[in-house]
Amino acid sequence: MREEFSFLTQSGNKIRASIYHQDISISKTCLILVHGFKGFKDWGFWPYTAEYFSNKGFNVVSFNFSHNGVGKSLTEFDELEKFADNTISLEVSELNEIIVAVKNSHFGKIKCSSVGLVGHSRGGAVSILAASNNKNVDALAVWASVAKLDRYTERQKKEWREKGFIEVLNSRTNQMMRMNAALLEDIEANKNSSLNIEKAVKSLNKPFLIIHGEQDLTVPVDEGRLLYEYSDKKLTEFEIIPSSGHTFDIVHPLESSNTKFDRVLEKTLSFFKKYLNNN
Structure with missing residues (x-):
């Protein structure tokens, strides 16, 4: 069953x-799915992923x-206009609020025996940052996650500061999407503290799954390797999906799954079953 829900932060x-x-009356492992940059909950593989895990007995x-x-x-x-004003710190803060609400059964009244996160791309980084400081997260999986948030050249930063914004093209919709200087300021001000991914991974101390496409051109697989390098190997699993790109060859709108994305789901399911108690 799918239900729509909203709340104010x-x-x-x-x-x-x-x-x-x-069955909303039964306490189960709850999975929170975290989209990335230019992503949204109804994009491509997300509804399919949510249905997949729900059918496997999770609350999602x-x-x-x-x-x-x-x-x-x-x-x-x-x-x-909201997209332009977004920051990484805002997303981390909102994810932390959602985690607490889900854990305390305030989010659609679902009951959670444990909580896992699944983050894609920038959502992977946000998930890592939230999980490193949130005791309610029991395990997390990241797909094609970035390992660094400062992804801009000095030339881009100079233009960004001078104009107060930069624009990126959404190739799917042909929209020029503005990002205000607040995003850059947030990254630079907090890169050694609250937005330091290396520090967050090293302090994670909970089961961690990293999945990355071998041929990811958006976030190179070396960033997945870097996350693994930072991690506690006793608690971390790293899987490279051969001949696969940033979205594991899934497009929007979803046409169908494929063997590569099926492998992502199967590996993620196996990971959560191994580490989380699902009644």
């Missing part, structure tokens, strides 16, 4: 979410960050 921002479950929460740019439409970038 402590800062007054609206979070839209979908909750997938088979998939949500949109308040400033991801997708509003009431749920599928179109109709809030570009």
